[in-house]
Ligand code: AHG
Ligand code: MN
Ligand code: MN
């Protein structure tokens with residue numbers, strides 16, 4: 001029986017995707033893969049190892065940091081620091097970006113933005129969580145310290161993005177702008193194998209994913225769209241199905257495979273929405289577009305937004321293209 005190829009083999013085969021990369025981006029992806037395996041190992045034994053629960057401090061987002069948020073953040077930073085592919089990193093869990101300003105790193109040409117542990121509130125209840133990453137080429141001169149401007153680039157400049165989902169099986173899904181490819185982890189062997197080549201999202205799906213508990217806070221257009229999803233109309237396959245895990249990675253992954261829309265709108269409680277443009281929305285937008293779908297803030301393409309600060313939040317509408325178009329039409333009509 002022909003075996004699946006590994007992530008390592010796939011990366012090497014596709015190095016020609018990056019004409020000016022000289023293998024650095026490949027090496028960077030393999031660092032992320034290694035850190036992901038380490039985080040996966042910790043998550044798998046979370047209930048036994050006294051690493052569930054709150055760390056006792058708040059992060060820059062105003063959220064109670066979980067022990068695994070801190071652990072995953074530290075593991076990604078220390079693993080990426082061990083090699084010389086990036087000159088700096090920004091994380092949901094840290095107020096400012098880190099400058100890797102020593103001899104091995106200052107000539108590096110890439111920066112990483114990361115949500116080390118997505119879906120923190122699901123850790124203690126044994127529900128899927130993930131890691132999201134986004135990679136840019138720096139705009140400042142190699143050899144100089146990385147600057148904030150290197151991180152504040154619009155999403156369409158990403159050279160790679162992806163996520164790990166620590167679910168019933170652990171997967172790594174990524175794009176370098178040449179389609180979306182998914183790899184499933186075999187823990188016995190310790191390798192990721194290509195299980196989902198060229199992932200495509202349906203143009204129209206049956207699932208809508210939104211935290212409906214926020215209904216009273218939502219813009220009128222979103223309320224109307226939700227009601228539209230719930231109406232009976234066999235011609236458009238309605239009512240749709242509601243699915244919401246509360247881990248963006250897991251909700252996104254399911255909708256990517258089955259077709260659907262994920263929405264985190266702005267509201268009276270969160271005037272700019274909750275999700276972070278740089279660590280969550282940009283990478284997911286790159287992936288969904290590469291899979292044939294769409295991502296917007298309800299009006300503007302996510303990857304065209306010019307960020308002004310690291311922890312900027314944006315409303316997020318992401319998934320099957322016809323569903324995102326439909327939700328946008330409701331927003332245009334009702335506000
Ligand atoms: P994080 O755990 O990285 O802070 O992200 C939490 C995000 C995202 O994963 C999820 O989709 C969303 O918050 C859930 O928010 P609500 O609990 O408000 O629905
Ligand atoms: Mn968080
Ligand atoms: Mn997150």
Ligand code: MN
Nearest residue numbers: 092115117118
């Ligand atoms: Mn997080």
